[in-house]
Amino acid sequence: MAITFELIHTCKQTGARYGKLHTPSGTFETPIFMPVGTQATVKSLTPEEIEHVSEGLILANTYHLWNQPGMDVVKAHGNVKHMMQWQHALLTDSGGYQVFSLSKMRKITEEGVHFKHHKNGSPLFMSPELSIDIQQTIGADIIMSFDECPPPHESREYLKDSLERTLRWAKRGKDYLSTDQALFGIVQGGLEEDLRLYSAEKTMAIGFDGYSIGGLSVGESKEDMYRITALLKDVLPIDKPRYLMGVGAPEDLITNVMNGIDMFDCVLPTRLARHGTALTTEGKVILKSKRYEFDLSPLDSNLKTLASPYTKSYLRHLYKAEELLVSRLVSIQNLAYLKHLMKEIREAIKEDRLYDYYINMKSKTNYFK
Amino acid sequence: MAITFELIHTCKQTGARYGKLHTPSGTFETPIFMPVGTQATVKSLTPEEIEHVSEGLILANTYHLWNQPGMDVVKAHGNVKHMMQWQHALLTDSGGYQVFSLSKMRKITEEGVHFKHHKNGSPLFMSPELSIDIQQTIGADIIMSFDECPPPHESREYLKDSLERTLRWAKRGKDYLSTDQALFGIVQGGLEEDLRLYSAEKTMAIGFDGYSIGGLSVGESKEDMYRITALLKDVLPIDKPRYLMGVGAPEDLITNVMNGIDMFDCVLPTRLARHGTALTTEGKVILKSKRYEFDLSPLDSNLKTLASPYTKSYLRHLYKAEELLVSRLVSIQNLAYLKHLMKEIREAIKEDRLYDYYINMKSKTNYFK
Numbered sequence: 001m002a003i004t005f006e007l008i009h010t011c012k013q014t015g016a017r018y019g020k021l022h023t024p025s026g027t028f029e030t031p032i033f034m035p036v037g038t039q040a041t042v043k044s045l046t047p048e049e050i051e052h053v054s055e056g057l058i059l060a061n062t063y064h065l066w067n068q069p070g071m072d073v074v075k076a077h078g079n080v081k082h083m084m085q086w087q088h089a090l091l092t093d094s095g096g097y098q099v100f101s102l103s104k105m106r107k108i109t110e111e112g113v114h115f116k117h118h119k120n121g122s123p124l125f126m127s128p129e130l131s132i133d134i135q136q137t138i139g140a141d142i143i144m145s146f147d148e149c150p151p152p153h154e155s156r157e158y159l160k161d162s163l164e165r166t167l168r169w170a171k172r173g174k175d176y177l178s179t180d181q182a183l184f185g186i187v188q189g190g191l192e193e194d195l196r197l198y199s200a201e202k203t204m205a206i207g208f209d210g211y212s213i214g215g216l217s218v219g220e221s222k223e224d225m226y227r228i229t230a231l232l233k234d235v236l237p238i239d240k241p242r243y244l245m246g247v248g249a250p251e252d253l254i255t256n257v258m259n260g261i262d263m264f265d266c267v268l269p270t271r272l273a274r275h276g277t278a279l280t281t282e283g284k285v286i287l288k289s290k291r292y293e294f295d296l297s298p299l300d301s302n303l304k305t306l307a308s309p310y311t312k313s314y315l316r317h318l319y320k321a322e323e324l325l326v327s328r329l330v331s332i333q334n335l336a337y338l339k340h341l342m343k344e345i346r347e348a349i350k351e352d353r354l355y356d357y358y359i360n361m362k363s364k365t366n367y368f369k
Numbered sequence: 370m371a372i373t374f375e376l377i378h379t380c381k382q383t384g385a386r387y388g389k390l391h392t393p394s395g396t397f398e399t400p401i402f403m404p405v406g407t408q409a410t411v412k413s414l415t416p417e418e419i420e421h422v423s424e425g426l427i428l429a430n431t432y433h434l435w436n437q438p439g440m441d442v443v444k445a446h447g448n449v450k451h452m453m454q455w456q457h458a459l460l461t462d463s464g465g466y467q468v469f470s471l472s473k474m475r476k477i478t479e480e481g482v483h484f485k486h487h488k489n490g491s492p493l494f495m496s497p498e499l500s501i502d503i504q505q506t507i508g509a510d511i512i513m514s515f516d517e518c519p520p521p522h523e524s525r526e527y528l529k530d531s532l533e534r535t536l537r538w539a540k541r542g543k544d545y546l547s548t549d550q551a552l553f554g555i556v557q558g559g560l561e562e563d564l565r566l567y568s569a570e571k572t573m574a575i576g577f578d579g580y581s582i583g584g585l586s587v588g589e590s591k592e593d594m595y596r597i598t599a600l601l602k603d604v605l606p607i608d609k610p611r612y613l614m615g616v617g618a619p620e621d622l623i624t625n626v627m628n629g630i631d632m633f634d635c636v637l638p639t640r641l642a643r644h645g646t647a648l649t650t651e652g653k654v655i656l657k658s659k660r661y662e663f664d665l666s667p668l669d670s671n672l673k674t675l676a677s678p679y680t681k682s683y684l685r686h687l688y689k690a691e692e693l694l695v696s697r698l699v700s701i702q703n704l705a706y707l708k709h710l711m712k713e714i715r716e717a718i719k720e721d722r723l724y725d726y727y728i729n730m731k732s733k734t735n736y737f738k
Contacts, residue, residue, distance in 0.1 A: 069686035317438035
């Protein structure tokens with residue numbers, strides 16, 4: 001087995017899971033947040049900086065790397081880790097999300113998806129086997145089954161057809177895989193509870209090294225998201241890691257951890273940074289706000305990061321002046337905060353007090369507003 | 370005196386000057402290249418990184434900082450060095466260059482310049498006294514007289530009137546200065562040799578801590594630029610530093626050093642970086658070029674920088690993918706190269722072999738093409 005998952009403790013207050021994910025590139029305590037290196041770079045940061053603000057497990061995007069720089073360039077470097085000088089663990093998505101969210105004029109067949117490139121319009125085709133091929137070339141420790149990620153409010157009929165096809169694609173991908181990379185299956189089914197349960201049952205029947213929950217954080221309400229993860233809490237196998245894809249807001253992380261999730265990824269911390277919003281132990285800081293014009297305090301009094309030497313006033317100036325440095329410093333802060341939050345969450349799980357921690361976080365920060 | 374300049378050696382081959390510039394914030398060997406931190410940040414870099422790729426003397430822009438964040442915010446921090454966490458030496462321009470190059474609808478009077486903000490169009494006024502006030506608030510070690518920087522191909526009559534006014538402004542600024550900051554006068558006169566000589570003579574008659582050459586690198590040919598610096602080589606006082614403003618291309622640095630220049634600044638290294646062009650000991654590398662698609666060699670085999678671990682192929686990918694990291698890594702490389710070049714130039718001056726070095730550089734790199 002490429003990876004093993006060790007469930008070590010279940011929080012008596014919440015049922016949240018503390019565990020260890022053993023991979024060929026290191027062991028990681030869970031629940032874990034994984035920064036996203038979409039195009040083989042976590043936006044604006046060097047690998048040394050990513051080491052400091054992550055646990056050593058990051059994500060890269062199959063669709064983007066397939067298109068740019070392309071697999072020939074990746075092969076020339078050996079794999080993406082060598083190319084980007086990342087010494088630790090890597091997870092890739094399957095490309096499915098981008099095929100459905102970014103591409104134009106897609107046509108879904110049983111074989112795969114015909115579509116046009118999101119920028120240059122050139123015709124492309126992606127199949128479960130090709131997705132596995134690309135992920136093998138990228139060389140991630142953990143890879144994903146190719147799935148359709150349908151829009152959140154599709155009809156039941158569409159969702160049912162789609163998830164049946166996704167199940168057949170998952171089986172094809174598993175059969176095709178020829179490396180010892182860990183392969184996760186992806187549970188779909190939109191916001192329909194019976195479809196989610198059906199998808200989970202059938203995906204588990206195929207059998208994977210871990211289970212992802214896809215098709216959430218795509219525009220639905222937080223209540224809907226939490227309802228689906230709560231539904232799957234007692235359904236997914238306890239001895240495999242559970243990965244909620246594309247979720248990274250602090251309030252969503254802690255709530256979904258209480259719903260049994262072990263792994264998360266999201267571009268949110270780096271995207272917010274580029275828009276001048278910081279995530280801190282004291283809550284969200286929106287740097288463009290006039291209230292920070294003369295604020296000489298640091299972004300986060302409780303966390304020491306590369307951003308600590310600077311005043312909010314100076315960071316606000318950099319944001320208003322459209323200076324790249326603010327993206328870097330706030331990205332570092334945001335990722336450091338999520339790393340810190342997940343560590344605190346793990347401590348609280350181990351000590352059976354995650355609900356107390358949640359109530360405290362809710363009263364002390366503006367994340368839940 | 371706020372600064373002193375020590376001329377230590379004049380190259381027997383070229384007449385280039387090796388010296389030491391003593392400032393309240395450190396002593397710097399000259400000739401020196403100063404990175405530009407336009408808006409109180411050298412684009413994309415932290416102060417720790419700037420320390421590595423500079424000699425510890427950088428430039429900030431009066432016009433930009435006056436507008437954003439404004440002097441009240443700078444005052445709240447004490448000065449710009451405190452605001453940006455820069456522990457070393459700082460030089461400011463007078464704002465004159467931007468008033469004339471960026472602003473709209475300017476009206477020049479004896480008192481100063483009425484103009485409109487380059488982005489929001491709000492009415493502004495700058496005078497020699499206000500420029501000094503702003504530069505005092507910014508708190509640089511070395512500051513500039515407010516000058517008019519006329520377009521390169523203005524008529525002789527215009528240039529004559531303009532430089533007479535610049536001389537009166539320089540005198541007013543000097544009389545107004547109440548700190549012990551070092552103040553430089555700026556020689557203007559376009560490409561007219563007699564006007565340049567007249568401007569130099571009259572500026573020297575007022576008496577400054579150093580002499581800048583303004584109004585070059587504004588669109589004229591390299592031959593014209595070199596002709597004017599060569600003209601001033603035997604005119605400017607030997608015991609004061611000579612600063613050629615806005616020049617930073619490798620071939621221009623070495624050529625103007627041979628014409629007696631001691632100090633340079635330019636946004637070129639960081640601007641080129643954002644456009645994917647690297648300056649290296651082996652010459653210019655244009656990353657977008659297809660020839661680097663599979664090139665696994667580092668940007669510069671002879672310089673160890675933050676960019677060294679990466680292949681040209683990966684850096685090209687980052688450039689094509691419009692990733693911020695490439696701006697950072699290539700900015701570091703470009704500034705490190707200019708620092709390296711200036712160190713080599715100083716060594717060559719001390720050993721009376723700068724012309725040999727120049728010929729070698731011309732034959733071994735593509736900078737002069």
